[in-house]
Amino acid sequence: MSQPFDLLILSNGPGEIATWVRPVVEEVRRQFENVRISVILSPCPHASGREADIVASYPEVDRVQGAAAFWDFLLWGKTAEHWEWRDRGVVLFLGGDRLFPVIVGKRLGYRIVVYAEWEAQWYRWVDRFGVATQKAIDNAPKRYAHKLSIVGNLMADAQGDTDANPDTANTTLGFLPGSKPLKLTLGVPLSLAIADRIHPLRPDVQFIVPVAPTVDLETLAKYADPQFNRAISALNWPGGEPIFDDGIPYLVTSSGVKLRLWTQTPATEVLQQCALCITTVGANTAELAALAVPMLVLLPTHRLDIMRAWDGIPGLLAHLPGVGDSFTKLFSWIAWKWLDRQAGGSRLAWPNIWANEQIVPEFVGQFPPEDIARYAVNLLENSAELARIRQNLACVRGEPGAAEKLVKLLTGNGE
Secondary structure (H helix, E strand, O other), X not given: OOOOEEEEEEEOOHHHHHHHHHHHHHHHHHHOOOEEEEEEEOOOOOOOOOHHHHHHOOOOOOEEEOHHHHHHHHHHOOOOOOOOOOOOEEEEEOOOOOHHHHHHHHHHOOEEEEEEEOOOOOOXXXXXXXXXOHXXXXXXXXXXXXXXXXXXXXXXXXXXXXXXXXXXXXXXXXXXXXXXXXXXXXXHHHHHHHHHHHHHHOOOOEEEXXXXXXXXXXXXXXXXXXXXXOHHHHHXXXXXXXXXXXXXXXXXXXXXXXXXXXXXXXXXXXXXXXXXXXXXXXXXXXXXXXXXXXXXXXXXXXXXXXXHHOOHHHHHHHOOOOOXXXXXXXXXXXXXXXXXXXXOOOOOOHHHHHHOOOOOOEEEEOOOHHHHHHHHHHHHOOHHHHHHHHHHHHHHHOOOOHHHHHHHOOOOOOO
């Protein structure tokens, strides 16, 4: 489009904002000078409430509306600040319900482009789909296959240069305990407990916690405080105290082990220097895969209410009225036994889903922290295995360039 036009991006959760929206808006600004970029967020069960502030911090974005005002916009076309719209424009879907861009695009009379990864919907009304793999095209009705183009995985673009290697002489282990309250309830003290048990075995290992952009230091520290987080005393895990050392924030366990809190976002640079990361399930696993950083993925079931923070079908079932508690008890009992019997192990982390096999280890159940600590130490001392994991992750993440290809679809240049 040579004339000025509006680009309206629809998105929702923190993972999509960090790994989809950010590389796309950067690429839009690279390709176009005459575009006004607006981002409207829809409600997301994984959101922290700070997503609009994060999007607003992206210099490429002109206007942002938070999720609280979404339904008025979807139903009546009214934004909270009474935005006006140009005659020419594109609606780009980058997270949420795939019906949303259809409704909004038809109301505004804009071209509709959807990033659909592996499965597309609403073929008749969407102008173009950018998908990650050939499978999405194969699954589409033949009469609409011409609307689908393989652009690749946006996750690979979100991380910039992924060729950096960790400094093996200065071993760093990263902990990514999550961003949602229920995940942090177990994730923070579990990270402290694992670090406490690794330190006597490998005193040279340095620990770092890249703090999620939707979590501030004060909030994170609460989940290390036994007075706030009752899971700590219930599980007999160590708490932690926040300190500043030369202006650098740390969490320090009762035995004196220090975990540095990294607040710069995106945390690409520090993650690239990690020999290994220990992470919860979710978008973290995709981001680490994009960087080809070896990881251990944990899905703890030490407390039943924590299962309500899970992604996917287990999380939905755990929320069902009347049967949610029964399900969590049943799943807690059978999950690890069932998954352990599978030939390829569990496939809950994104790289394992992409590869359709377990290329990074997953631990599900009520595992002792010392078991994870010993496994992590053994892995840190096995350079060949770490190299194998990095190579497998590099294969499944795909090549960068998805954002460029997707943006070309906005005006039809990618056709």
